[in-house]
Structure formats: C-alpha cells, structure tokens
Amino acid sequence: MDSDSRRTKGTVVHSAESTRSSPFPDEVLERVLSILESRKDRSSVSLVCRDWYNAERWSRTHVFIGNCYAVSPGMVARRFPRIRSVTLKGKPRFSDFSLVPDDWGADIHCWLVVFALKYPFLEELRLKRMSVSDESLEFLSLNFLNFKALSLVSCDGFSTNGLAAIATHCKNLTELDIHENDVDDKSGSWLSCFPENFTTLEVLNFANLSNDVNFDALQRLVSRCKSLKVLKINKGISLEQLLELLVCAPQLMELGTGSFSQELMAGQNGELGSAFNNCKSLHTLSGLWDATAAYLPALFPACANLTFLNLSYATLQSGEFSKLLAHCPLLRRLWVMDTVEDKGLESIGANCPLLEELRVFPADPFDEDIHGVTEAGFVAVSYGCRRLHYVLFFCRQMTNAAVATIVQNCPDFTHFRLCIMNPGQPDYLTNEPMDEAFGSVVKTCTKLQRLSVSGLLSDLTFEYIGKYAKNLETLSVAFAGSSDWGMQCVLGGCPKLRKLEIRDCPFGNAALLSGLEKYESMRSLWMSSCKVTMNGCRHLARKMPRLNVEVMKDDLRDDSHAYKVYVYRSLAGPRTDAPPSVLTL
Amino acid sequence: MFMSLEHDYIGLSSSELLHSMDKKNNNANSNGLSLKATELRLGLPGTESPVRDGNDPLLSPKSYFVSGSKRGFSDAIDGGSGKWVFSGSAGSESVGLFSPRCGKVVSGSDSVLDGPALKVSVSVVPQSPKPGAVVQEKKSQESGASTHGAAAPASMSQVVGWPPIRSFRKNTMATHPLRNDDDLEAKSGSGCLYVKVSMDGAPYLRKVAIKTYGSYMELSSALEKKFSCFTIGQCSSHGSPTPDGLSESRLIDLLHGSEYVLTYEDKDGDWMLVGDVPWEMFTESCRRLRIMRSSEAIGLAPRAMEKCKSYD
DSSP, X not given: OOOHHHHHHOSOOOOHHXXXXXXXXXXXXXXXXXXXXXXHHHHHHHTTOHHHHHHHHHHOOEEEESSTTTSOHHHHHHHOTTOOEEEEEOSOGGGGGTOSOTTSOOBSHHHHHHHHHHOTTOOEEEEESOBOOHHHHHHHHHHOTTOOEEEEESOEEEXXXXXXXXXXXOTTOOEEEEESOEEEOOOBGGGGGSOTTOOOXXXXXXXXXXXXXXXXXXXXXXXXXXXXXXEEOOTTSOHHHHHHHHHHOTTOSEEEOSBOOOOOXXXXXXXXXXXXXXXXXXXEEEOOBTOOTTTGGGGHHHHTTOSEEEOTTOOOOHHHHXXXXXXXXXXXXXXXXXXXXXXXXXXXXXHOTTOOEEEEEOSOTTOTTBOOOOHHHHHHHHHHOTTOOEEEEEESOOOHHHHHHHHHHOTTOSEEEEEESSTTOOOXXXXXXXXXXXXXXXXXXTTOOEEEOOSSOOHHHHHHHHHHOTTOOEEEEESOOSSHHHHHHHHHHOTTOOEEEEESOOOBHHHHHHTTTTGGGSSEEEEESSBOBHHHHHHHHHHOTTEEEEEEOOTTSOTTBOOEEEEEEOSSOSOSOOOTTEEEX | OHHHHHTOOSSOOOOOOOOOGGGXXXXXXXXXXXXXXXXXXXXXXXXXXXXXXXXXXXXXXXXXXXXSOOOSOHHHHHOOOOOSSOOOOXXXXXXXXXXXXXXXXXXXXXXXXXOOSSOOOOOOOOSSSSTTOHHHHHHHHHHHHHHHTOOOOSOGXXXXXXXOOOHHHHHHHHHSTTOOOSSSOOOTTTOOSOEEEEETTOSSBEEEOGGGOOSHHHHHHHHHHHHHHHHHSOOSOSSSOOOOOOOHHHHHHHHTTOOEXXXXXXXXXXXXXXXXXXXXXXXXXXOEEEEEEHHHHOOOOHHHHHHHHHHO
C-alpha cells in the first residue's frame, strides 16, 4: 500500500486498523525506528506489519544496495522517500581479478538522474565496483547542493577531471575517498580546484593517484580544514613534505603517508619524530611506500595508540618490522607483505596480543620459487593472537595439521580466507588433499561468515562446509572439488549463504540446478570455467523468472559451454544495458 | 617460453586452455642439453622444474635435504681457506671474505636468455624437503589431482585472475621496484632493490633487499638467519610454537667448517664468488644470490680465469 496520501495530511488519523496493530501514533513509531541503524534490523522491522513497514521506510536515511541490478532506482526512490546516504555495489567481485569485461555495466548515471529528482538533498554516495564517468561526477557535483561525502572503491571509468569537478563545485564536501580505482590519472591539478575559502573537509584519501598534486595547495588545504581527521596522501609526497603536513594537522586520526624514504637533513628526523609524537589521536597508519629501516623509528612515538597498521605496500623485512611492532601493543588490525617472512609473523604473535585481523599479501605472486611466509608463521601468530577473527593469508605451502592448530588456538574466526597460491596444491608434508584443513575450520569456527578455500580439495571439503558452516554467508572456491556433489552439499547445507563464487571447478548443470530454490535467498552466484552448459543456464532461467541468469560468452569456446555465469535475484527484471558479450537468458 | 610468461606482472597473458599435468614434465627440452634443464630451480612439487625430466643425462636428482649436518658460511665469516682452484690473494679491495681473488663460479646458467659460459655437470636440487621422494611426490600429486578431477594449470602465470589479487595491487607492485626480474633490463646504476636468494638443499627461495645492508658481514649474517631453519633442521611446522632459534654466535659455531659458499650472478649473467669487489659495486651489479655447496663450485673453467684477468 502506498501511504503517500497519509503523509500529506499532516494530522494522524487513527484508523481502526492502526489502533488494533499499533497503540501509538505513527510519528512515535517513526521516531523510535529512526534510531535503528542496522539494515538487518530495519529489514526485520519492515516485515512486521504494514504500519511498521511504512514507519520504517519513512524513517530510513541510509540505503545499502548490494547489487545495483537487484532493484531499479525508481523502486528505491518510491519506497524510501527520505534518503540522504546511498551505498551501491555493482560488478561481481571477480571483476577485481580481470574476469569481467570492461563494458559489463554497473553505470552509476541512471541512478544519479533519479536521485537528482527524488533525493536533491542527498549527502553521501559510496560506490564499489561501479562504472563512474567524468560526466557523472560533474552531474553529481552540480545537482546536489548539500553533497558531503563521496567514496569510490574499485570503480572505473573516470579521470582526475571528474575529481576536479567535485572539488570545484561541492561547497560542503566533508569526504573525498578515492580508493584503489582504475582512474585515468591525467594530472594532479584537481586538488588545486578546492576553493581557497573551502574548509569543511574531514576525510581526504588520494593515496592511489600517481600524479603529483601541487604541494602548496595541499598544505594550505590541510591547514585551513581544521576538522580534517583522515589524510591519505600519495607516493609523490616526500618525507620532508609529510613533516610539514603533520605540523599543520596534529589532530589527524588516520594517516596515509607518502613515500617514506628520503635523505632527510640533520635534525629533520627528530622533527619528524616529534611531529608524530604530537599526533595524539592517530589510530590508523598506512602508506609507507618504499619505507626503509632508517626512517621507521620516526614512527615509534605514534605507534603506542595505533589500532590499524597497513603495511601492505611497504616492503619491510623481518628485522625492521619486528622493531616497529614492538612499539604497537594495541594493534587490532594489521596488513603486511610477506617480505616480513615467518620471522615477522612470529614477532606479530609476540607483540600484538589484541590482534583481531591479519592480512598477509604476496610480494611476488607470480614467482613460484619465492616463498614469503609459510604455515609455520601462521601458526606462530595463532599462538600469540588468540583474538584473531579475520585472516587473509597468501602462501605457497600449507598443511592440514597447521590449520587445525591455528583454529584450535583461534576458534572465533568469522572470516577465513586462505590462498595457497599454487592451484590444486596438496598438504606439502603428507601430500594429502587439504580437506581436513577446511574441515577443521568449519567444525571449530562456528561463527564463520566468510570462507575462501584453496589447495587440492575433493568433495569432502564441501561436505564439511555444508554440514558445519551454518553461519556461512560468503564462499569463494577455485580449482577445487571432484564432482557436482561438492557444490550440491554447499547449496543444500548452508542456510545463510548469500554469495557463492566459483571458478575452475568441475561443477556442472546438476550442481547448478540443485540450487534452484536457493538462489532467490542469495544475492548472487558466480561460476566461471566450470562445466555448466547453456542448456543448464536456460533451464534455470526458465524455472526461476525472478532470477537474472547472465552468461558471458567467450568466442573461443563452443556454444554449448557456458563460460562465465552470473546469477542474481532481481526485482527489476532482466537488465537493459548489458553489452553484447553478456547474454541474458 | 615459460620463463618470460612467469615474469609477466602487468596484465596476465590471455587465458589459455588449461594445460594438462603432463605438460609440466616437458619443459622445453628440445635441445639435448637444455639450458632450462641445467637451471637450478627450487620449488615445490607441482611447480615447474627440470628435475623430473629423466632424459637428460646431466641430471641426477639426489636427496640433499639432510638435517643436522654442519653447513654454513664459514668461508664468509672466517675469510675461509683456499678451497678453490685459484687461491690468489693479492690486490683485492674486497674484505677478503672469500678466498679466490676473482673466483668465478660457473655452474650452468640460471637464465634461459644468457648462454652458459661453460657446461658443467651439476647435480640438480630436488624440489621437496623430503629426501628422495621428489619424483614420487610429483607423480602422486599428479595422480591425486587427476583423480580428483581438477585440472590445475601447469603454470600459474597462464591463469587469468590468479592468484586473486586486485588488479590495482598487481599494477602498483608491477611498477614498484621490488622484484628482480631476470628478463627486465636492469636499470643502470640503480640496481634492483630485491634479489632472489637460493640455497642448495632448501626447498624454496627467499628475497633480500641487499641495499639495506651496509657490508658483506651484514648480508652474510642476515642470510644465515634466513636460511638457518633449513640447515639445522626443519622449522617447527608441525604446530608447536616456534622458538626464537639460536643466537647468532651459536649459529656460526654450528655452521663452522661448512662447505657452503656464497655466490652471485652479476649483471652480465656470470656467476661470481661474493666478496671480491667493493660492497657498493657488488650491490649495483648483483642480480641474484646462491648459497652453493662448494663441491658444486669445483670445476671452475679456465675461461673464468680469463674473464677475471680482463678485470685486472
């Protein structure tokens, strides 16, 4: 029921129905519900009854759309009239790994057009894996007078010209977060487009743009934006320049440094140290490009309160890394490169008892001879960091026994993402499949929400997952499994499964179709280089009209093989903007 | 050639049909004495390796990984005794850590692109930490993989989107002067930041940033620390907490009297003994390090002497 008419009356009329179902006026219900922030709670609330559905939708100010094709912009605007903040996700996650064609879709523009009409007071837009053009960015900057926060993560299609439009026109901007996008980086002049009287910036992240910005303009900007809390600069900014910025902004809470190696003049090292010492609120540190051991000690004064240290672009070795960690006892999140090796991981276990999240990235992902970290290092971390609940770990060797020990030490894992980089590699000591490793993960970690598996895996792994992983929401599988049975176990056994992404596994039509009724309760399914055929996909599309079944063609393959399949539930029907390489069945 | 593909960081090669496991064995051994076959590569079962090519008469896989024996860098630390054919000593500007004045180790080329100076009989290092089980391991992994139905690709660099690293990170690190690429023309004068270090008998390679060290001594002790777990015994990989290991001096004691020597490949592709040239010159020209058993380094060819003479 559309209650727009009730809205415009201004006074509340207690109909018999509403008295029966809710003993207090709508405004009260709305006021109470407006306190709710969790979208899961809001979703539950909206299902109670029609009144609560209405009260919820009128009080919602932030909407999260996990798949931009699951609904249309018009549907969103009709249901939620008072939105100030939108989060949108577009392409399937495997687009991060170049598995999705560039012209696949997820263009933001049609959303912006509707928002300009329906949400002229829109303040925040957070996009992930969307296509964003410079025209769209300019449109955004000109049509939303109160626009405050723009966050672009893993997006593509825009250049620094679009950023210049944002800087020029958004007078109330508080946040500009440009993170790991495929940007056409034309020049650094966009930063100079912030007007000289512009002072509202609180978050500025341009760490991943390569062209140099005008440092004077940056320094003036940082000086006059007294509320600046997050500053992540790019590699082009030197250590000496960083010092100048820190002196202007001791109130920073999150800092991403530029290049962290430079011949500093005598005394400057000490100045840098005391500048860091003055940043009493600093809790997050990142950047540290080209960091060399000589300059790391300048960071030590800032480390005492650090809770998140992101060294994932700093190629540190174990010696200097250990020295740095000794100063960071409160660390809760740590991202490193595997150049620190097992010795580095041991020092994590020794120094960071509060650690909750660890990500270890490979410095040489394509060089099979180089081992950064091994299972020994991971085990060492688990002994020292019992609160660990999120791990992303890239390695070249693993054993079932090591994983069993790790989860025994840390049973609270919610996110376990293990990537043994050689596809299909067994336990290197016993030569057995890695089934028991992931079996122990799902048996022990009852709170597990996200799992990425790797190594040599048979259907047994998936039997375990289906049987034990009752809270699993996201599963990523590559080069694993023996037969359809594996995928069937997962689809049949994981009640909370929302996202399933599979590549290069021997799962075919029987497996695909076993999830017929499941897919509507999931956000999406991705299957590429599996054994699914076009007929299987057509069958699925026929049987389940509320699913969009899209197949990406690869000309090299024969017509019957469905090379890449993307299935997702949608209220908006088949999309109309698919490129020729994407078939909607 | 597989070599060039492996080092392709930017934009993986377009996806090809997955290679069958058999193809792993046929590593371009078209020549009788394939350069690749003599290449000393260390890696785990399942990685490319010439070891499994039984046709090559030069290859004689042996089990090298033995725990507990005395090994190490005594030559490096002590300034060792003359184990080499050329035990000259005059005029070297180096620290004199390594005995021969201009020792040049020729043990077959490590790069397909550079021809070997000499063909020398080498024993190829096995790929796994388990003694003597190399060939069986590889085969069982193969059969294991095939029975399980997963057709793992022969070489990772041929698989699009694997390992699952965001394109952004891949591209960023590709432009980052981190790696030491045999195929890349070394930037003259700047050298490469990281060099690969292999050790005979160790199951895998490491990388070190040689420019972070100030002297041969520092490099040497850092390498000992990195590779100590392979010489003393396997690292605790069975679940028990890893102790901090031996102190440096005990380590040196244990490794005293070893038969290892430290060698490097310079920018000409020649294998040299570490220690002859001044440290700065070394860091500029070093492309790769190898901790080699001296038994393998024996048999330096006269040509090495000639090349060395040309430096005088």
